[in-house]
Amino acid sequence: MKVISGRRYGRPLELECDTVVVGSGSGGAPVAATLAEAGERVIVLEEGPHVPGPQHGAMRQSESVRHVWRDGAMTLAVGIGDSPSINVTAGRMVGGSSPVTGGVCFRAPEHVLDEWSSSLAIDDLRPSEMQRWFDQVARDIHIEDVPVAMRSKSTALFIQGGESLGVKFDSMQRNTHDCNGCGRCNFGCPHGAKLSVDRTYLPRAARAGATIVSDAMVDRVELEGDRAVGVSGSLLDGEYGEGRSALRVRARRVVLAAGAMYTPTILRRSGLGRRSGALGKNLTLHPSFRVMGRFEEPVRGWEGALQSAYTKHYEHDGMVLNSVFIPSGILAATMPGFGASHRRLRESIGHLAIFGAMIHDEGGGEVWRVPFRREPLLTYRMSKRDRARVPIVLERMAKIFFAAGAKEVFFPVFGIDGVTPDTMDKLDLARFHGRKLESSSQHPLGTCHMGSSAAHSVVDPHGRVWDAANVYVSDGSILPTSLGVNPQWTIMAMSLRVAHALAGG
Ligand SMILES: Cc1cc2nc3c(=O)[nH]c(=O)nc-3n(C[C@H](O)[C@H](O)[C@H](O)COP(=O)(O)OP(=O)(O)OC[C@H]3O[C@@H](n4cnc5c(N)ncnc54)[C@H](O)[C@@H]3O)c2cc1C
Numbered sequence: 001m002k003v004i005s006g007r008r009y010g011r012p013l014e015l016e017c018d019t020v021v022v023g024s025g026s027g028g029a030p031v032a033a034t035l036a037e038a039g040e041r042v043i044v045l046e047e048g049p050h051v052p053g054p055q056h057g058a059m060r061q062s063e064s065v066r067h068v069w070r071d072g073a074m075t076l077a078v079g080i081g082d083s084p085s086i087n088v089t090a091g092r093m094v095g096g097s098s099p100v101t102g103g104v105c106f107r108a109p110e111h112v113l114d115e116w117s118s119s120l121a122i123d124d125l126r127p128s129e130m131q132r133w134f135d136q137v138a139r140d141i142h143i144e145d146v147p148v149a150m151r152s153k154s155t156a157l158f159i160q161g162g163e164s165l166g167v168k169f170d171s172m173q174r175n176t177h178d179c180n181g182c183g184r185c186n187f188g189c190p191h192g193a194k195l196s197v198d199r200t201y202l203p204r205a206a207r208a209g210a211t212i213v214s215d216a217m218v219d220r221v222e223l224e225g226d227r228a229v230g231v232s233g234s235l236l237d238g239e240y241g242e243g244r245s246a247l248r249v250r251a252r253r254v255v256l257a258a259g260a261m262y263t264p265t266i267l268r269r270s271g272l273g274r275r276s277g278a279l280g281k282n283l284t285l286h287p288s289f290r291v292m293g294r295f296e297e298p299v300r301g302w303e304g305a306l307q308s309a310y311t312k313h314y315e316h317d318g319m320v321l322n323s324v325f326i327p328s329g330i331l332a333a334t335m336p337g338f339g340a341s342h343r344r345l346r347e348s349i350g351h352l353a354i355f356g357a358m359i360h361d362e363g364g365g366e367v368w369r370v371p372f373r374r375e376p377l378l379t380y381r382m383s384k385r386d387r388a389r390v391p392i393v394l395e396r397m398a399k400i401f402f403a404a405g406a407k408e409v410f411f412p413v414f415g416i417d418g419v420t421p422d423t424m425d426k427l428d429l430a431r432f433h434g435r436k437l438e439s440s441s442q443h444p445l446g447t448c449h450m451g452s453s454a455a456h457s458v459v460d461p462h463g464r465v466w467d468a469a470n471v472y473v474s475d476g477s478i479l480p481t482s483l484g485v486n487p488q489w490t491i492m493a494m495s496l497r498v499a500h501a502l503a504g505g
């Protein structure tokens with residue numbers, strides 16, 4: 001796939017096209033492919049670098065984090081009140097976050113689509129209407145079941161404990177082909193088996209004539225009246241990747257797909273999307289928590305697919321449990337204690353099993369513009385309902401680990417050591433303040449949410465920003481609510497829906 005490197009271009013860049021797409025991830029790439037294949041002249045501008053699959057797959061994990069994860073994975077949503085501060089991660093490269101996913105694919109749950117279509121009165125968000133887009137994405141990125149044989153022992157032990165308590169698990173689906181379960185997905189697939197958008201939609205867009213420019217950061221949409229005439233920004237071609245040469249693209253139509261943290265920032269800078277007061281608000285994160293169980297026998301949890309099974313047993317309570325594993329180096333840094341006690345735990349990493357929990361959250365977050373700073377500030381106030389769910393889900397996971405025979409369980413709570421079945425009875429997890437909780441998010445959503453009224457939403461049912469004739473949004477920011485499941489499949493399905501409306505079919 002040919003990509004113009006803004007970093008190496010070395011002079012101002014001016015281009016012209018029908019549609020300029022800002023951001024090349026799960027939301028931007030399907031739009032670019034669809035419109036290019038419909039015969040439009042498409043330009044994709046991506047702030048991050050172009051790191052082809054084999055090069056990414058050969059990087060050390062820490063190298064991948066420094067090169068292609070936004071802010072070296074150090075972005076924080078600051079917790080307000082009793083909410084935890086949450087580490088929010090995203091990719092920043094050609095392909096967006098797609099090349100760093102675990103590949104997990106879930107359709108949006110039917111009850112979520114039902115809620116969207118009925119509460120927003122947008123008929124074609126009904127499950128039966130959305131099915132064609134979900135099916136199309138499944139074909140485009142090859143979504144398949146993860147074979148049971150690929151489950152790690154970490155996952156198998158958790159499932160064994162869960163099933164002994166009547167909790168049923170299912171295999172996950174992922175966008176892979178010929179995956180060998182090496183478990184490196186979040187840091188680039190060395191085998192070309194993960195079919196992220198840089199291997200699917202973007203090459204299709206390029207084959208159909210789209211121009212893709214990396215290291216190309218858009219600051220604002222250029223307007224004449226209520227019509228966009230293009231976008232402007234800079235090529236990140238300075239010695240340390242700072243913007244040196246001007247970038248300007250004239251276009252008939254602008255599609256913003258910079259993700260839920262940056263699309264509202266670009267809109268705000270352009271003076272767009274502010275009418276309803278909803279811009280940047282309604283940020284949902286699917287706050288995630290991981291619990292670890294220490295077993296007497298070796299587990300070697302890093303062997304097998306990182307993510308392979310899940311349970312919806314607690315879905316009615318807004319909790320989904322997903323299998324995960326964390327690279328040993330990162331795990332070691334998060335173990336409690338120091339000195340000899342820390343060394344004891346570090347040495348037990350090969351005996352640890354891990355499982356993750358995700359909360360189907362209400363929108364308590366916000367993306368703020370910070371004067372004189374490009375990066376936005378994120379804040380997050382967990383609703384009372386969601387906050388109350390945290391100790392409950394942690395306890396449920398501990399019970400499952402103990403039922404599987406774990407000798408000790410480690411919670412993501414700063415200040416407490418490993419807990420045994422005996423000490424568990426005396427532990428009240430609800431008493432810990434939110435700031436003691438360790439939580440992460442890979443799923444920022446909802447900050448330019450879709451609706452059927454300009455008074456309450458940022459974009460209309462087709463993704464058009466209400467106060468601009470030809471500016472559209474196609475990324476995780478337009479989802480009206482969180483999903484309770486991993487979002488990439490839904491974002492791509494929504495993106496195809498927006499793209500086909502634009503292409504007139
Ligand atoms: C580590 C990790 C693991 C994940 N695993 C899964 C998983 O297994 N399954 C799943 O469903 N989801 C997963 N996700 C989430 C999923 O990747 C995202 O929800 C999805 O990719 C979001 O799509 P998007 O288009 O909104 O944003 P992105 O895919 O993040 O794309 C936005 C792009 O816009 C670019 N951009 C931002 N600002 C500008 C600007 N001013 N100018 C130009 N370009 C700009 C960014 O650099 C980025 O490349 C994971 C995410 C992470 C970070």
Ligand code: SF4
Nearest residue numbers: 179180182183185189
């Ligand atoms: S587990 Fe499969 S998809 Fe993930 S990095 Fe390994 S081969 Fe690639």
